[in-house]
Amino acid sequence: MQQYNTASNQGNSSQALATLSFNGNTLQLVTKNGQIWMTSADIAKALDYADVRSVTKIYSRNAEEFTSAMTTVVKLTTKGFGNGNSEKDTRIFSLRGCHLIAMFARTKIAKDFRKWVLDILDREVSTPVIEQPPAITDADWMRYSRSMTIPEMAQFTGHSEQQVINALHDIIGSPARTTNPAPVMTPELQHALDQFWGFIATQNIANLNHSDKQHELAISIPEVYELAESWQLPETSLLYKALRLSDTPRFYRANTVIASALIGRSRRVWVFVRSLSQTAIAKV
Template identity: 80%
Template structure:
């Protein structure tokens, strides 16, 4: 299984780490631990490095500059020569996010291993001042982590996690009452809502100035529909927070509307270029 076992090499520039029988050569950059795509693929049980690239490219909007970047590294070339090439590396949080999207057998163990290292290695100031996390982040985290794991990963207390999940989900959450999952009832509400949206002129409903976003005023949608065409709003509001296609981003937020030239309260979603659920988006 996994093991936390580090040694320092080359003036702390490289650190050997052991996971699931694999030795991973991690990079120390600006006091943080980073892993190359090659080592991350090895840890997650992929035979090809481009599996990591595919996961990243499909979900690149989820990653911040503090999670991944390209660096020039020396690699072995032909014969005994070395060459320098751009290599993508991931911080521990970036590694954890890659593992959340991975579907290999060891992905769950790897996530726990990374959280253990974060707990040991992340500096105290980072824990005292956790980064801003959106409602969509909390929904995504809740699908693969327990409340204690989310507390470790984000640097929040368990009570702060519970409060954040309550705000994001709209229903009480405790350590023994996990975050809501996409039940058949909620899935039906999503299908009903997005099915109706697909029959409308999306451009006339989208208040966002950003091409990758879909910003919808829910009351406007209900004014267009017959009562039987849409689910009850109390059910819909829970379901929309679990929407993957398009992916939920922010709830009930005020933006400067691209349609009416003034403020409008909307729900914001991230479009997926591969989605088929809403043909007109």
């Protein structure tokens, strides 16, 4: 585990929250709306990049993956020549934003930094943090609703399921309920599932699974269709409905971006959960 410590900062408390040490580097934290944020320069330092522009390039290449709750530009006071200070536009990242930057990073220390951000940074800062869900725009909610269920949106944004429902109700203008009728597994959908998992059973799952977790299957649907003949798999529109009803392995998340354990970069996948004792797909 990386060594870490905290120290109160005696400077401008409206900007600086505390300093932390990660892998021998002192990082200056920023507070915004009661949340912990970090500058591009400090993230670059933590990820062992010599040039802060490496983080800027990562963000620019993957900007569509970041929400307003993950990154923003603020004016920070910086020390100038002599005793003078000046304000400078600076891009900062929340804890979720720091984690996503590290998911795209290719340095050796990136994995340790991801763990540190999630497991240590938000618990070990000496100054208490106001635990409020980050502000999310209407456009963000609409984008999430196209690919996530209500529980998934709640987990991703840090809101309660009822808060998600209320937000969608305000945007869409129609009542939403926590309990919806369970989707029905029709013979057509069951056949689509059988086709899909039957084809997967003929393949080497190790070459298709982008997750490094033993109990997960993270599958890129387009990759599967590239391997199959047209008659071997159902229409994608039908399959996407059927996969949400998959029980063995159990459907977990749709159309989500992860850091692929196969190709070493981000990949959009569907995630399923299998039991720890399940070693093959041939039985599903």
